[in-house]
Amino acid sequence: MEFPRIVENSPFARVARLKLRARSVAMVLGQSIHLSGATREEFLQDPYWVAHEMEHIRQFQEHGRMGFLWRYLRDWARHGYYNIPFEVAAREAGERDAHLYAQGRALPTPDQRHPSPAVKSKNS
Numbered sequence: 001m002e003f004p005r006i007v008e009n010s011p012f013a014r015v016a017r018l019k020l021r022a023r024s025v026a027m028v029l030g031q032s033i034h035l036s037g038a039t040r041e042e043f044l045q046d047p048y049w050v051a052h053e054m055e056h057i058r059q060f061q062e063h064g065r066m067g068f069l070w071r072y073l074r075d076w077a078r079h080g081y082y083n084i085p086f087e088v089a090a091r092e093a094g095e096r097d098a099h100l101y102a103q104g105r106a107l108p109t110p111d112q113r114h115p116s117p118a119v120k121s122k123n124s
Protein backbone atom coordinates (compact mmCIF):
# COMPACT_ATOMS: atom_id res chain seq x y z
CA MET A 1 0.00 0.00 0.00
CA GLU A 2 1.19 3.49 -0.79
CA PHE A 3 2.09 5.49 2.29
CA PRO A 4 -0.67 7.98 3.14
CA ARG A 5 -0.37 11.70 2.59
CA ILE A 6 0.70 13.65 5.69
CA VAL A 7 -0.85 17.06 6.38
CA GLU A 8 1.02 19.26 8.87
CA ASN A 9 -0.66 22.03 10.87
CA SER A 10 -4.07 20.57 10.14
CA PRO A 11 -7.02 22.54 11.54
CA PHE A 12 -8.90 19.25 12.04
CA ALA A 13 -6.08 17.78 14.11
CA ARG A 14 -5.87 21.05 16.02
CA VAL A 15 -9.50 20.69 17.13
CA ALA A 16 -8.77 17.14 18.30
CA ARG A 17 -5.60 18.29 20.05
CA LEU A 18 -7.49 20.95 22.00
CA LYS A 19 -10.30 18.53 22.82
CA LEU A 20 -7.85 15.90 24.08
CA ARG A 21 -5.63 18.52 25.76
CA ALA A 22 -2.68 16.83 24.08
CA ARG A 23 0.58 18.45 23.08
CA SER A 24 0.52 16.79 19.68
CA VAL A 25 -2.07 14.81 17.79
CA ALA A 26 -2.31 12.79 14.61
CA MET A 27 -5.66 11.92 13.15
CA VAL A 28 -6.68 10.04 10.04
CA LEU A 29 -9.17 11.47 7.58
CA GLY A 30 -9.71 9.22 4.60
CA GLN A 31 -6.30 8.41 3.18
CA SER A 32 -4.44 11.24 4.93
CA ILE A 33 -2.78 11.60 8.31
CA HIS A 34 -3.38 15.05 9.79
CA LEU A 35 -0.94 16.43 12.36
CA SER A 36 -1.13 19.21 14.90
CA GLY A 37 1.70 20.05 17.28
CA ALA A 38 4.11 17.68 15.55
CA THR A 39 6.03 17.87 12.32
CA ARG A 40 6.09 15.18 9.68
CA GLU A 41 9.61 14.28 10.83
CA GLU A 42 8.60 13.98 14.49
CA PHE A 43 5.69 11.77 13.52
CA LEU A 44 7.75 9.49 11.29
CA GLN A 45 10.41 9.11 13.99
CA ASP A 46 7.99 7.16 16.18
CA PRO A 47 7.12 3.88 14.46
CA TYR A 48 4.64 3.01 17.22
CA TRP A 49 2.75 6.18 16.41
CA VAL A 50 2.91 5.51 12.66
CA ALA A 51 1.65 1.96 13.14
CA HIS A 52 -1.22 3.27 15.27
CA GLU A 53 -2.33 5.70 12.57
CA MET A 54 -1.90 3.08 9.84
CA GLU A 55 -4.48 0.97 11.66
CA HIS A 56 -6.89 3.92 11.51
CA ILE A 57 -6.18 4.14 7.75
CA ARG A 58 -7.14 0.48 7.50
CA GLN A 59 -10.30 1.06 9.59
CA PHE A 60 -11.28 3.93 7.31
CA GLN A 61 -10.88 1.64 4.31
CA GLU A 62 -12.93 -1.09 5.95
CA HIS A 63 -15.83 1.09 7.11
CA GLY A 64 -15.78 3.98 4.66
CA ARG A 65 -15.45 7.63 5.61
CA MET A 66 -18.93 8.10 7.02
CA GLY A 67 -19.07 4.63 8.54
CA PHE A 68 -15.82 5.21 10.36
CA LEU A 69 -16.63 8.71 11.60
CA TRP A 70 -20.12 7.75 12.72
CA ARG A 71 -18.91 4.74 14.71
CA TYR A 72 -15.96 6.65 16.12
CA LEU A 73 -18.05 9.53 17.44
CA ARG A 74 -20.82 7.24 18.69
CA ASP A 75 -18.33 5.09 20.57
CA TRP A 76 -16.54 8.16 21.96
CA ALA A 77 -19.84 9.34 23.45
CA ARG A 78 -20.60 5.87 24.80
CA HIS A 79 -17.25 4.73 26.11
CA GLY A 80 -14.93 7.73 26.36
CA TYR A 81 -11.96 8.30 24.08
CA TYR A 82 -9.63 5.70 25.55
CA ASN A 83 -12.11 2.85 25.18
CA ILE A 84 -13.30 3.56 21.63
CA PRO A 85 -12.91 0.14 19.96
CA PHE A 86 -11.10 1.74 17.01
CA GLU A 87 -8.58 3.22 19.47
CA VAL A 88 -8.15 -0.03 21.37
CA ALA A 89 -7.40 -1.79 18.07
CA ALA A 90 -5.04 0.99 16.97
CA ARG A 91 -3.08 0.80 20.24
CA GLU A 92 -2.72 -2.95 19.77
CA ALA A 93 -1.63 -2.45 16.16
CA GLY A 94 0.89 0.15 17.30
CA GLU A 95 2.60 -2.39 19.55
CA ARG A 96 2.30 -5.20 17.02
CA ASP A 97 3.34 -3.37 13.85
CA ALA A 98 5.86 -0.74 15.01
CA HIS A 99 8.74 -2.81 13.66
CA LEU A 100 7.28 -2.44 10.16
CA TYR A 101 7.88 1.31 10.27
CA ALA A 102 11.19 1.42 12.12
CA GLN A 103 13.13 1.87 8.84
CA GLY A 104 16.03 -0.16 10.13
CA ARG A 105 16.43 1.86 13.32
CA ALA A 106 16.01 0.64 16.88
CA LEU A 107 12.49 1.04 18.21
CA PRO A 108 12.12 4.07 20.49
CA THR A 109 12.22 3.59 24.23
CA PRO A 110 9.05 4.32 26.24
CA ASP A 111 10.16 7.86 27.06
CA GLN A 112 10.95 8.54 23.40
CA ARG A 113 7.48 7.54 22.28
CA HIS A 114 4.65 9.88 21.54
CA PRO A 115 2.46 9.91 24.65
CA SER A 116 -1.10 8.70 24.22
CA PRO A 117 -3.70 11.16 25.41
CA ALA A 118 -4.17 10.72 29.13
CA VAL A 119 -6.71 8.19 30.28
CA LYS A 120 -9.72 10.15 31.40
CA SER A 121 -13.12 9.29 32.67
CA LYS A 122 -16.05 8.47 30.43
CA ASN A 123 -17.35 11.38 28.34
CA SER A 124 -14.37 13.54 29.11
Ligand SMILES: [Zn+2]
Pocket residue numbers: 052056086087090
Ligand atom coordinates in the same frame (compact mmCIF):
# COMPACT_ATOMS: atom_id res chain seq x y z
ZN1 LIG B 1 -5.89 6.59 17.49
